Amino acid sequence: MAAPKPIRRAWKFCPRCGTAVARTGRNPFRCGACGFSHYFAPVAAVGSILTDSAGQVLLLVRAKDPGKGLYGLPGGFVDAGETIEQALRREVLEEIGLQVRSHHYLASFPNEYAWNGFVLPVTDVFFVVEVESFADMRAVDGEITGWKFCRPGRRELNRMAFLSNRLALELYLQQTRAK
Numbered sequence: 001m002a003a004p005k006p007i008r009r010a011w012k013f014c015p016r017c018g019t020a021v022a023r024t025g026r027n028p029f030r031c032g033a034c035g036f037s038h039y040f041a042p043v044a045a046v047g048s049i050l051t052d053s054a055g056q057v058l059l060l061v062r063a064k065d066p067g068k069g070l071y072g073l074p075g076g077f078v079d080a081g082e083t084i085e086q087a088l089r090r091e092v093l094e095e096i097g098l099q100v101r102s103h104h105y106l107a108s109f110p111n112e113y114a115w116n117g118f119v120l121p122v123t124d125v126f127f128v129v130e131v132e133s134f135a136d137m138r139a140v141d142g143e144i145t146g147w148k149f150c151r152p153g154r155r156e157l158n159r160m161a162f163l164s165n166r167l168a169l170e171l172y173l174q175q176t177r178a179k
């Protein structure tokens with residue numbers, strides 16, 4: 001399978017006037033015929049580091065590509081008109097059926113989301129999250145096939161679907177390491 005290309009390479013015609021692009025891949029996209037322009041800026045996404053009462057981190061097993069069968073953190077893309085915090089609460093609820101009680105900012109990392117042959121630039125924003133209870137936890141929207149609570153080690157970190165998730169976990173583990 002060919003390596004996925006940056007999403008800007010998919011723009012072969014001006015979406016405003018339909019003129020064919022002489023050379024794809026430029027950022028910003030600029031149409032010489034009508035002047036239309038578009039910046040391929042990253043989209044925002046959230047990720048949660050969710051721990052149980054023993055301080056073990058929740059890793060989800062991804063049901064779908066990208067990263068099918070690998071580990072991910074609860075989260076997803078921010079919708080238009082939504083705050084990052086609203087997206088965090090919504091994604092945790094939609095994905096595993098849990099209510100966020102509190103959250104605090106951890107860090108952000110750039111990410112790339114490869115899909116259908118193209119790569120979308122993403123800015124992942126990570127939070128350390130506490131939930132009301134794990135009692136109702138379930139795979140809600142079919143995005144996961146299972147989960148695991150653990151103190152992630154090399155084995156788990158090597159099986160993260162996204163580098164950004166791994167970097168966030170490593171930062172969290174470093175910050176919470178027993179002194």
Ligand SMILES: [Zn+2]
Pocket residue numbers: 014015016017018019031032033034035036
């Ligand atoms: Zn145009």
